[in-house]
Amino acid sequence: MKILFFGRGVISTQYAWAFEQAGHTVEFYVRKGRKETFGSRIELEMWDARKGKKLIKESWNVKLHEEILPNYDLIIMSVNTEQLPEAAQFLSTAAGNTPVLIFNNIWQDLKSSIAPLSLNNVVFGFPGAGGGIADNTLRGGFLKMIFLEKPRAGTEPMNNKVKELFESAHFKISWVKDMQNWLWNHFAMNAAMEAEVIKRGSFPALLNHRASFANVGLHMREMIPVLKARGAKHDAISLLLTKIPPGLLGILFNKVIFAKGSLARLFVEYNNSKAGFAVLEVVREAKKAGIPLPRLTTAFENTEYAKEI
Template structure:
């Protein structure tokens, strides 16, 4: 297949590399001026966990374009959440009839999040990957699992194309019947974590304090009324974060889920992105329905987001 990735971010770069290894053609669309800034290659230091754990270290040559050319089999969008509305607006005129995979964290309802794109031309998914880019070097990795929505009426042909693409590169798909609900829960969990990141100063600092995930659990408990106000059903991870006592939860995350040397821990430690937008989104939503989010609001103190709430 001929695949176009929207942007040359951490997620896009890692999956593009995997797809090229599987024999597909991959290109990147970047904003005006970024082609010269990024250059024609990127250094990779990432873990490939599709078959065991394999460290990839290489300089990878990439193809960047500052305009979208015709005849792509699929366009994949994985951008910062706050960038999605602009990306959707741009693609509504630039993408033509190319089907689109939105591979993204989303808090709004799915239809409005990608307007004015047509839901019949879009499928939603979420990566199993993480990391960061600094000085044109990517450090991170990806797991075997990716998450995709089950076909909606009218999207079966796109889902089949996406399934074939990921399976050709030896990824395993976890199909989600209610992708909207899954994303609401995941976004809330991300906001609970980002609130603690704002307190600690960075994602790597989050991993180096024993009580961080006890606090994440308390943050998540505060978000449950907001999720319920949206009509969301709590999934297994949300229940885990809210039902297990904070102290035990901290031990579980520090010793098991994010144990030292584990890939999930490395993915978070390498994350050098700016935290806070997810927190801002849930606080805005809570204000609309008059639900207090004391812990999340306090997390904004002394940050640029304080004036926005």
């Protein structure tokens, strides 16, 4: 299969490498000027957890394009949430009839989030990977599991294509019946986490404060009325963060989920992305609905986002 990844970010690069290892052709679309900036190689220091836990260290040749040609079997897009509308607008004309996998976190309803792309040409999924890129070196890793929405009416051929691609590279698919609800809950969890990242200064710094994980649960509890206003139902993520006592949740995150040496911890340690947009989106939504979010709003004090609320 010939696959085009939209952007050469940390998620795109890791899955592209895995697909190339499985015999597929992978290429990247990058904005004008980025091809020269990025160069034709990227250094990889990432953990592959599809079969055990294996450290991949290599200098990998990548093929970058500054335009999209109509000869791909699939386009995979995984971008920062705030970049999604612009990227969808671009692909609506540049992608033609090529099916698109949106491998992304999304807060808006799915149809409007990708407009003017057609839902009939899109499959939604979510990666099981993390990390960051600095000085042209990718540090992070990926798990065996990825999340993929169950086929909607008319999307069966696209879903099957995506399913076969990931399974050919030895990934396991967790099928999501209601992708909209799943993403709403997951986005809220990200907002709860980012509120603490803003306070601590970075994602790695978060790991040094057990109290921050207890606060993540309290932030999530505060957001439940916003989720309900959207028509969202509790899923496993929400139940974990809102039903477990905050003190116990802090221990669970610190000692189990983000235990030293775990891949989940490594994903956060190497995450050098800017936090705050997820919090901003949720706070904006709450303000429209007249729902107070004092904990999340306080997180924005003395930040550049304060003026946007």
